[in-house]
Amino acid sequence: MSRGTDFLKYITEQIQEGIQELGARIQEIQKDIAGMNDYYWENYTEMDQYGYENYDNQQALLTQVSANQENQKRMSRMKKMLDSPFFGSVEFVYDGEEEAEVFYIGIGNFARERGQVPLIYDWRAPISSLFYDYDKGRAAYEAPAGLLEGEILSKWQYKIRGGKMVYEFESDMKIDDDILKQELGANSDTQLKNIVRTIQREQNAIIRNTEDKILAIQGAAGSGKTSVALHRIAYLLYHDRKNLNSSNILILSPNSVFSDYISHILPELGEENIQEMSLDLFAYRELEGIAADCEDRYHQIEKQIAGMDAQSEKRFRWKQSEEFVRAVEGFLIELEDRLVDFRDVRYKTLEKKAEEILDFFYYKFADIPLLSRMDAVRDYFIDEYETLCKRELCEEEAGVIKEKFRKMYVTTDLYEIYNWFLTENGLPVLPDIPPERRILAYEDVFPILYLKYRLCAGAVRRDIRHLVIDEMQDYSYLQYVILERLFPCSMTILGDRAQTIDGKMQDVLAFLPKIFGRKVRRIEMNRSYRNTAEIAEYAGKIAGVEGIGYLQRHGKEVKKYFCRSQEETVCRILENVRLGAEEYETAAVLTMTEREAGELYLALKERREDVFYIDRDSSAFRKGMTVTTFYMAKGLEFDQVFIAEGDGENPLDRQFRYICATRALHELYEIGII
Numbered sequence: 001m002s003r004g005t006d007f008l009k010y011i012t013e014q015i016q017e018g019i020q021e022l023g024a025r026i027q028e029i030q031k032d033i034a035g036m037n038d039y040y041w042e043n044y045t046e047m048d049q050y051g052y053e054n055y056d057n058q059q060a061l062l063t064q065v066s067a068n069q070e071n072q073k074r075m076s077r078m079k080k081m082l083d084s085p086f087f088g089s090v091e092f093v094y095d096g097e098e099e100a101e102v103f104y105i106g107i108g109n110f111a112r113e114r115g116q117v118p119l120i121y122d123w124r125a126p127i128s129s130l131f132y133d134y135d136k137g138r139a140a141y142e143a144p145a146g147l148l149e150g151e152i153l154s155k156w157q158y159k160i161r162g163g164k165m166v167y168e169f170e171s172d173m174k175i176d177d178d179i180l181k182q183e184l185g186a187n188s189d190t191q192l193k194n195i196v197r198t199i200q201r202e203q204n205a206i207i208r209n210t211e212d213k214i215l216a217i218q219g220a221a222g223s224g225k226t227s228v229a230l231h232r233i234a235y236l237l238y239h240d241r242k243n244l245n246s247s248n249i250l251i252l253s254p255n256s257v258f259s260d261y262i263s264h265i266l267p268e269l270g271e272e273n274i275q276e277m278s279l280d281l282f283a284y285r286e287l288e289g290i291a292a293d294c295e296d297r298y299h300q301i302e303k304q305i306a307g308m309d310a311q312s313e314k315r316f317r318w319k320q321s322e323e324f325v326r327a328v329e330g331f332l333i334e335l336e337d338r339l340v341d342f343r344d345v346r347y348k349t350l351e352k353k354a355e356e357i358l359d360f361f362y363y364k365f366a367d368i369p370l371l372s373r374m375d376a377v378r379d380y381f382i383d384e385y386e387t388l389c390k391r392e393l394c395e396e397e398a399g400v401i402k403e404k405f406r407k408m409y410v411t412t413d414l415y416e417i418y419n420w421f422l423t424e425n426g427l428p429v430l431p432d433i434p435p436e437r438r439i440l441a442y443e444d445v446f447p448i449l450y451l452k453y454r455l456c457a458g459a460v461r462r463d464i465r466h467l468v469i470d471e472m473q474d475y476s477y478l479q480y481v482i483l484e485r486l487f488p489c490s491m492t493i494l495g496d497r498a499q500t501i502d503g504k505m506q507d508v509l510a511f512l513p514k515i516f517g518r519k520v521r522r523i524e525m526n527r528s529y530r531n532t533a534e535i536a537e538y539a540g541k542i543a544g545v546e547g548i549g550y551l552q553r554h555g556k557e558v559k560k561y562f563c564r565s566q567e568e569t570v571c572r573i574l575e576n577v578r579l580g581a582e583e584y585e586t587a588a589v590l591t592m593t594e595r596e597a598g599e600l601y602l603a604l605k606e607r608r609e610d611v612f613y614i615d616r617d618s619s620a621f622r623k624g625m626t627v628t629t630f631y632m633a634k635g636l637e638f639d640q641v642f643i644a645e646g647d648g649e650n651p652l653d654r655q656f657r658y659i660c661a662t663r664a665l666h667e668l669y670e671i672g673i674i
């Protein structure tokens with residue numbers, strides 16, 4: 001038997017024994033807990049009158065309950081490990097030592113007892129970097145005690161499934177590529193896979209980067225940006241347990257389908273409860289009370305596809321630009337004088353002259369945002385008044401005073417203030433209607449949100465300690481300014497300029513340093529993993545993207561059809577789609593517009609059962625044939641992709657075809673209309 005198979009046998013026994021021992025411990029604690037409960041119910045009437053005994057009992061109970069919760073977690077981790085306990089090993093001899101040691105690496109640490117040397121090391125442990133960063137020969141890793149150097153004598157890779165060794169071999173770079181090809185040659189799933197077994201060196205450098213506050217990654221389509229960002233989160237959580245837990249992390253993703261697509265990776269890596277949301281949803285929640293509803297990005301894309309007139313297009317761009325931010329800043333300086341009408345305030349013996357209020361407003365509290373500043377002035381005077389009267393005001397009295405101060409604002413309605421700004425800048429104003437009837441066009445959503453953050457206090461989200469922004473190319477200058485204000489934390493920002501959904505490519509890396517300063521570290525990922533060589537070359541030509549490396553994984557040539565009608569398009573799709581038990585798992589029919597997707601979906605649904613439609617309200621994608629727009633398919637991947645082109649020219653044609661083409665793992669069909 002080989003060393004890997006021997007170790008598998010040994011470790012399986014160890015894990016099984018560990019599970020048994022832990023099971024017994026869980027039961028024991030469970031008994032203790034039951035005993036404590038019984039004791040409490042039998043004795044609670046006789047416990048000391050001050051409640052000390054009761055308190056001690058409760059504490060003891062809580063300790064046992066939380067110990068068992070922890071044990072249950074360990075138990076489920078160990079059970080998971082039985083399926084595939086490790087995937088790599090490194091035979092390493094430390095400098096100055098004679099004998100080599102073999103370190104096995106898996107998805108989590110395993111030791112029989114807490115504090116013992118692990119039998120399997122977590123892929124995020126310092127020692128595991130030997131596996132990802134080096135081949136045979138000299139190597140080193142950064143341990144808590146400092147840099148440890150030595151020599152790697154051999155490196156092995158294993159595939160274990162259901163507790164059985166599928167393959168094992170000594171790995172060098174070439175074999176690495178073969179494994180990758182095998183992994184990527186498999187059928188796609190409706191969820192992104194974890195890549196711990198095959199993380200590449202340049203990916204590992206990003207995952208293990210803890211020095212840079214803001215990492216901005218420009219990566220080709222399919223280069224593993226999303227995968228790397230998620231593994232980075234797992235890595236950061238592992239290494240900074242004291243300061244960071246999963247509720248401190250927020251992922252801004254394009255939509256709910258994408259959120260669902262990536263949602264299982266972190267739990268698989270042992271990290272639960274990471275929050276995910278789109279920036280549009282975030283904005284919508286923040287603007288509650290100002291407007292009843294907001295358009296989202298997808299409304300805007302549909303407008304762009306339908307063709308916007310030059311003036312609307314120009315206005316939209318301006319409202320998201322650096323110039324806009326500057327114009328708002330200028331407007332805010334003037335706003336101070338326009339927004340407040342200082343008056344004397346009188347309430348019983350409290351009397352404040354307008355001049356005195358003005359003085360406090362402009363000087364003492366000048367740092368507080370305008371719409372929150374009067375509250376600070378008011379609280380100051382109320383405090384002063386209470387000290388003088390030697391009593392606290394009741395709620396009703398304080399309410400009356402609050403109202404008097406609040407009334408000095410000419411308006412507190414951000415929508416109205418925004419209209420002042422628009423008028424000043426010679427732009428059409430929004431209709432003068434009450435909040436419950438207001439629906440904000442996408443072009444106004446972030447401008448109003450920006451005003452909110454500049455005018456009201458309390459926006460900064462200090463609970464978030466790490467922010468991930470996926471599809472960075474689709475965020476505007478203004479959105480980044482907002483993000484910078486809201487989240488003063490470390491960030492992983494990733495995207496691909498070639499996939500910008502706009503008339504021209506946007507290189508956000510050109511302006512990010514202006515917003516975030518010198519904290520931004522730029523990294524490029526130029527090797528693509530998703531597509532076959534044939535598809536990658538085809539896609540590269542569409543976007544005019546050069547210099548992308550890809551695996552020499554070969555497949556069918558890309559096929560192009562020209563059809564006369566929708567009926568013919570449907571026929572072409574159905575004759576080429578290969579879904580089934582022995583075939584592919586996912587196929588996508590991707591269109592430019594929602595209308596086209598809706599029509600094709602209905603036509604295909606008549607002919608096949610397993611056809612699903614994804615629109616902006618969907619929250620998951622399923623095995624079978626998915627019909628959707630190119631912009632909803634961003635970030636996802638499918639075994640087969642059919643690009644159903646619309647008729648006529650379109651300003652987003654290049655982006656449409658490029659994004660669609662790069663979604664395909666194995667087969668790509670382009671269907672044009674003549």
Ligand SMILES: Nc1ncnc2c1ncn2[C@@H]1O[C@H](COP(=O)(O)OP(=O)(O)OP(=O)(O)O)[C@@H](O)[C@H]1O
Nearest residue numbers: 195198199200221222223224225226227529530635
């Ligand atoms: N090191 C790796 N080992 C195995 N598979 C990998 C590796 N890196 C990337 N992949 C695979 O390549 C595919 C693309 O990865 P991912 O979706 O993370 O790329 P992306 O750069 O975010 O793509 P896009 O921008 O086109 O949406 C996925 O199937 C992923 O599992």
